[in-house]
Amino acid sequence: MPQISEKGRSMPSSPVRKLVPFAEAAKQRGTHIYQLNIGQPDIKTPKQAIDAVRQNDITILEYSHSAGNLTYREKLISHYNKLGMNLSIDDIIVSTGGSEALLFAMGSICDYGDEVIIPEPFYANYNGFATASGVTVKPITTSIDNNFALPSIAEFEKLITDKTKAILICNPGNPTGYLYTQEEMDQLAALVKKHDLFLVADEVYREFAYDGREHFSVLNQAGLKNHAIMIDSVSKRYSMCGARIGCMVSKNKEVVAAAMKFAQARLSPPTFAQIAAEAALDTPQSYFDDVIQEYIERRDILISSLKKIDGVEVANPGGAFYCVAQLPVDDTDEFAQWLLESFDFEGETIMVAPAAGFYSTPGMGKNQIRIAYVLEKDSLVKAVNILEKGLKAYLS
Incomplete structure (x- = not known):
């Protein structure tokens, strides 16, 4: 057999x-x-997104561009730039959910046997994405005793080897809900620059920051142009889990070019879901x-x-x-x-x-x-x- x-x-x-x-x-x-x-x-789900699909008069459900519909990407870039990210249209690839964006990122920056350091507990599917990509997860354990705060940088450095390619964080965190401080993001930025690593930030819960606290994006960190990769999704932000639309964003042109080849191999993200996601960007504050x-x-x-x-x-x-x-x-x-x-x-x-x-x-x-x-x-x-x-x- x-x-x-x-x-x-x-x-x-x-x-x-x-x-x-x-x-x-x-x-x-x-x-x-x-x-x-x-x-x-x-x-x-915002009415704008549902209506955009319901009222659409498409007669041929075509492939989109492998990087996503141009109008959607342009609108996304405008949205991110209002948050101070200073992006261009070539910095983004629309994906089939944040899951595919993470697979694109791992496939673009890691070879078989390479290592990614992830504070645990973490989104369970990171284990699955790593297995599918031939990547070894090197966990660094956080504790419920201090609300799952970022471990010391010294603990991270103990795990870094010549196989280490990236640090992956979820901010705010799934499953912990932990929201990284500016000081913690600065520490991680300094660490990846020191060791020439990537910092991959899963930011799909960015809007959900509580108690007057602010979310600090990896793409707002100074000096990380070639190190930072952001993962995003419409699933949680707009209560559109079934749309399966996300994106991978980076100012590192080589990373985006590599990810684009993965995007071309799967042809395109879903068309109707992109239409809904584009309309969702008009959701009022x-x-x-x-x-x-x-x-x-x-x-x-x-x-x-x-x-x-x-x-x-x-x-x-x-x-x-x-x-x-x-x-x-x-x-x-x-x-x-x-x-x-x-x-x-x-x-x-x-x-x-x-x-x-x-x-x-x-x-x-x-x-x-x-x-x-x-x-x-x-x-x-x-x-x-x-x-x-x-x-x-x-x-x-």
Whole structure:
């Protein structure tokens, strides 16, 4: 019998989606599930984006340019330049989601066996993208004790070898919600310049910065023209996860030229989704003001409720819409499955994401979960109540 590849065997399962069969079975039994496991906002997509598709009179659904529709790229560049990024049309490639942009970046800057340093816990699919690209992840562990702040630069330097090609960050972070300070971004900028590395910043949650804090983009860092690569997406910003439109942005012409060859190989990003994404750029600031306020209120309710549960420790996110909670259990994979298979409270249960899959270091995160606060506030309160009752039953 023909054998699958070692790459196929080593590709990690999604910690967010691997519990889906157990959730489907629970629903078949009539159990209502509060889904805290996936970053699918319940916020409405801007009307401009929906109308642009609904009212379009396209008669032939053609390929776009491999780098994306020119009108969309021009509009994106204008948007970014209002944020002080000073970009040109040749600095951007539109991708099929932020996921493809990350694959383009890894493929353009790394050879097989090269290393990328990533603060963990991190977006679980970074492990998958690295495996697909033949890249080795070198994790640097952050701690819930200090809210998952950036480790010292000395710790980063211990990991740098002749195989190191880049440092990858998510800002604000998924799964932690950590928002990097200007000082931390300056430290990373100095580090990559010192060791001649790339700094790849996944900034898909950029708008979601709370408590009066500011987001500092990698493309606003001085002196990083040849080092900085930004990954972006419409998925979270406009609640358009299904559109699958993102982009890779860099002022390094060689990086963009290399990524363009990957873009040509997959032909083009989806046409209708680009039309929707272009229209979404006209979304008024009031939309974001309302959404940010809603997420702040959800975060505050969630964090305060979690802190009331005996034995639970939780970090306070400064951005995005996730938090990591540490539970008084040995294995949250088993606990999360148990919640779906064997527990309900008044016909309801919850689905969470075990956090071990957001780490690269074996054994880390086994007693942690990621919670996405993408449900309305009343549902969050009910979900935390179910978590508390579930923990009591599980530990009894």
